[in-house]
Amino acid sequence: xxxxxxxxxxxxxxxxxxxxxxxxxxxxxxxxxxxxxxxxxxxxxxxxxxxxxxxxxxxxxxxxxxxxxxxxxxxxxxxxxxxxxxxxxxxxxxxxxxxxxxxxxxxxxxxxxxxxxxxxxxxxxxxxxxxxxxxxxxxxxxxxxxxxxxxxxxxxxxxxxxxxxxxxxxxxxxxxxxxxxxxxxxxxxxx
Amino acid sequence: xxxxxxxxxxxxxxxxxxxxxxxxxxxxxxxxxxxxxxxxxxxxxxxxxxxxxxxxxxxxxxxxxxxxxxxxxxxxxxxxxxxxxxxxxxxxxxxxxxxxxxxxxxxxxxxxxxxxxxxxxxxxxxxxxxxxxxxxxxxxxxxxxxxxxxxxxxxxxxxxxxxxxxxxxxxxxxxxxxxxxxxxxxxxxxx
DNA sequence: CGTATCATGTAACTAGTTACATGATTCA
DNA sequence: TGAATCATGTAACTAGTTACATGATACG
Numbered sequence: 001x002x003x004x005x006x007x008x009x010x011x012x013x014x015x016x017x018x019x020x021x022x023x024x025x026x027x028x029x030x031x032x033x034x035x036x037x038x039x040x041x042x043x044x045x046x047x048x049x050x051x052x053x054x055x056x057x058x059x060x061x062x063x064x065x066x067x068x069x070x071x072x073x074x075x076x077x078x079x080x081x082x083x084x085x086x087x088x089x090x091x092x093x094x095x096x097x098x099x100x101x102x103x104x105x106x107x108x109x110x111x112x113x114x115x116x117x118x119x120x121x122x123x124x125x126x127x128x129x130x131x132x133x134x135x136x137x138x139x140x141x142x143x144x145x146x147x148x149x150x151x152x153x154x155x156x157x158x159x160x161x162x163x164x165x166x167x168x169x170x171x172x173x174x175x176x177x178x179x180x181x182x183x184x185x186x187x188x189x190x191x
Numbered sequence: 192x193x194x195x196x197x198x199x200x201x202x203x204x205x206x207x208x209x210x211x212x213x214x215x216x217x218x219x220x221x222x223x224x225x226x227x228x229x230x231x232x233x234x235x236x237x238x239x240x241x242x243x244x245x246x247x248x249x250x251x252x253x254x255x256x257x258x259x260x261x262x263x264x265x266x267x268x269x270x271x272x273x274x275x276x277x278x279x280x281x282x283x284x285x286x287x288x289x290x291x292x293x294x295x296x297x298x299x300x301x302x303x304x305x306x307x308x309x310x311x312x313x314x315x316x317x318x319x320x321x322x323x324x325x326x327x328x329x330x331x332x333x334x335x336x337x338x339x340x341x342x343x344x345x346x347x348x349x350x351x352x353x354x355x356x357x358x359x360x361x362x363x364x365x366x367x368x369x370x371x372x373x374x375x376x377x378x379x380x381x382x
Numbered sequence: 383c384g385t386a387t388c389a390t391g392t393a394a395c396t397a398g399t400t401a402c403a404t405g406a407t408t409c410a
Numbered sequence: 411t412g413a414a415t416c417a418t419g420t421a422a423c424t425a426g427t428t429a430c431a432t433g434a435t436a437c438g
Contacts, residue, residue, distance in 0.1 A: 034325065035286070036343070106339060116342075137225065148297060156293055158357045159350065161353075
């Protein structure tokens with residue numbers, strides 16, 4: 001299962017923030033999620049755990065049960081939580097993939113309830129921009145463009161539209177639930 | 192503009208298959224496409240052109256106009272076209288990103304008209320599988336799941352649904368146009 | 383005339399993969 | 411007892427990036 005380069009460091013840290021576990025467990029957990037995010041190889045997983053530990057973002061405890069082989073259980077530290085939150089608060093670059101966005105949803109949301117909304121808002125802005133670009137490019141595709149090219153643009157545009165629709169809906173639902181509605185009302189001063 | 196690792200080698204080869212141009216032109220062309228695919232850095236673009244040339248997949252001609260600085264124009268060779276076609280005919284692994292799929296649409300379609308349909312069919316199968324996985328996972332999210340987790344799954348599911356709908360529609364339209372309709376009628380023996 | 387853009391390139395680094403190595407436990 | 415799985419790790423490699431270097435030409 002290839003990973004599509006979503007910084008493994010914070011992926012692991014995020015998982016450990018929800019549940020202390022071993023490297024092997026992390027891999028199985030990610031694989032259980034199917035293609036939602038993807039799972040890094042052991043060749044990057046274990047070394048990353050080592051460096052996280054060296055940086056005091058996680059601690060390791062060897063759990064040696066009588067029958068099972070000993071397992072190394074990693075838990076997030078206070079420093080680690082802070083680092084995760086810092087990362088989580090950073091605006092997502094427009095270039096980063098959908099997967100990275102999903103990953104932040106999945107892992108970063110337990111922080112600041114407002115962070116979730118700003119995160120969605122940010123994404124909406126970026127997708128809207130992308131959608132506008134695509135709409136324009138699709139419209140003035142010259143007539144030399146073959147069917148494949150046309151499909152590629154229409155396809156991307158259709159997906160952008162779907163994403164935008166979902167984001168709008170989700171934001172509407174959320175801002176109804178939360179009393180913080182004022183902050184989000186489309187006045188995207190943050191960027 | 193980050194690239195999200197869509198094998199740059201075939202990306203370049205594909206562009207050159209449609210139009211001979213310089214490294215600089217390739218970059219500008221990709222940038223003009225916005226986030227549709229993304230553009231590699233010069234640091235990987237130029238070295239890739241060198242190796243493509245070494246492998247005889249492209250040839251280089253120095254065009255020295257009087258006033259402009261001399262430009263190195265790369266053209267695809269017969270071997271290069273064959274290599275591109277071979278790559279294009281290979282089934283796309285489920286793990287590869289949406290971008291890679293779009294890229295194949297964009298670049299590979301000038302080959303075999305049937306290839307386009309099989310390409311779409313393949314994608315449909317993969318997305319359908321992914322969608323089923325997601326639908327299941329979303330349904331049996333335990334009640335400890337926080338709102339972020341729930342959103343992450345619903346979001347991914349919504350996108351998978353949209354993609355599936357588009358693919359179904361596109362395939363229907365195409366099979367009406369083409370007389371090869373029989374081959375595609377959902378009998379997905381290919382996999 | 384200096385700054386922006388055109389145009390090409392290299393070197394050092396980063397982040398990941400694949401392939402390999404090791405050993406313990408489970409289970410047919 | 412031998413194969414599958416649990417569990418951890420390292421080494422070599424691959425594919426890309428960033429930062430740097432260079433020089434020419436265009437333009438205000």
